[in-house]
Amino acid sequence: MSYCVHCGVELQESETKCPLCKTEVLDPAASKDMPKTRAYPRHVTRINDQVNRRFAVSVASVFMILSGIICVLLNYIYDGELTWSRYVLGGIALAWILVMSPFVFSRHAILKATLLDGVSVLGYLYIIENITPQKDWVIPLALPIVLASALLVILIGFASSGGLLKGMYLPAAILTGGGLLAILIETRADYYIDEYIQLDWSLVVAASALGLAVIFVLIERKKRLKNEIKKRLHM
């Protein structure tokens, strides 16, 4: 056995240099004829040089930030003040909050994250209201819709985490809620525009959503089909 004269460690026979300090191994007593078995083979496998998806995601994130910065600069250079770039910045900030909010809160995450998202959406709409000529639509129009959406998310979230909406009943509840929300949106929009409510498109949406909800409920009751779908869509 050889020792490294620098580190003092004993070295395997196959080591020609100390792996720790790269000092060459000089052992006059070692036999030069005996083949020395390496600890690992020489065969190397290479990783295929594919597009790194994480790199692509990182690039996309950087583009988002850069887009925001460039928009601000262009807006300022050509208009002397920030006008349209506020839409872009608000949109980027809103997207970021929507993605990250579930990870910020530990306790009562559904309630807090949804409230944060709702406030963020209202904030962004308020910015748009301030920029655009049309005023006074956030409170009468956007606010009830956002509140109703947030309430729907919170109710379904609590019902699901409380075990009331299991399996396919959850998407059925989401679709039903979505259909009712469509009716609310059209109701508020009609009232805001001319204070006359006549439901048309929302009934189509609600009927389609309700139809799908019924299908999900039926699937929930059919075990084999449910299992195939469940493993692909499990949450």
Place this chain on the structure above:
Amino acid sequence: MQKQTAEYKWYRLDNAAKLYPAIMNSKWSAVFRVWAVLGEEVDPLPLQQALDNIMPRVEAFRLRLHRGLFWYYLEPNPKRPLVQEDVAYPCTGMEVYGNSGFLFRVRYYEKRIAVEVFHAISDGYGAMVFLKTLVAEYLRLRYGADIPAENGILDITVTPKPEEMEDAYLKYSRFGVLRSRRESAAYQIEGRREPADMVHIISGYIPLDRLLAQAKKYGLSLTEYMVSVYIFVLDRHQRAHSRTKRYKEVKVSVPVNMRKFYPTETLRNFSMFVNPGINPNYGDFTFEEIASQVHHFLRSELNEKLLNARMAKNVSSERNIITRVMPLFIKKLALTIIFYMVGESRFTSTISNIGKIEIPEQMKPYITQFGMMLGRQRYNAMAAAVASYENELCMTFTSGIGDAEIIKDFFTYLIKAGIPVKIESNEE
């Protein structure tokens, strides 16, 4: 446990496993390796037969990964895994959708049989059970040895137990009060990173009794002593190389096998991590002071209640309804970003000690060594894994940088303490 019949069988990933497919990419995945060195050169034919024989028993490894809309999931894999010749850079290039879909590899070289495992299916304990079962069957086929199914060797004549597939994190978490995961950032070892398909491996073989005696002098357990030496060396390294006098905390991550606290038979992941360390800004810590910090930290933190509170915190994150309804591609992006920000940046390096490997007496004449190594870390420059067998402790460093100064300082510290070390590497 999931209730399902054979034809509907599929499995959710356990709590720890959910992270790994989300943060893997084409060039990196969380892989580790366990190995056994036999007294004679390995014959691949009986090894392949042994693998075929044990596969029906090891359900936790007979799986393939699929993407769902919201989460990855696991399904039984009916294909046949093949043993492979070993390579110069182990644990690199694990293709989770290649390799016939299997999330492990069995490799052989000279007298060594190694099993490399993607962390999505198991941890060090589960992998070692697989390895011991495989080697036991190989010895039965090759030498006619009569190896009993004990000391972590599975009985391949019986059907797999459902308990071996349970998500123990979910089963044993108590959700009363959750414990925060917040930690400060730690010092990161600098160095030019090698290409993703290359890794430097340096193993040190140390007499266990000498090491235990040295640890006892300081009133430390073996793990506490190894961690203290590592922190001492890392602290010195930061002081020597830091461009400023404002140092970062030096912390070493220590995986904890939660099976010692709960009566589970799971072969899937069931580990937590604690990060003992020091803050060099408080002053120049002597080795004795570091040892005291590590000793008291581990004595305090390795408590079932504290670990359970942190475990419950991890599980509650995945049960959050908003997390659950988020599409997988957004989860992947979010988890990648979160892991980058608060994953490995919370500790400088890792020491994973799988402990003393016990095998039946009938197997001992055929085995000379057991070992374990971690694959390249995603961001940390290096990590270490420790396994002991009989009176030999094998500590293997895996490094993504060419500079071995820290590893040299670690082993020479032991040499100066009068503990002999024998070194082996995959260097040319």
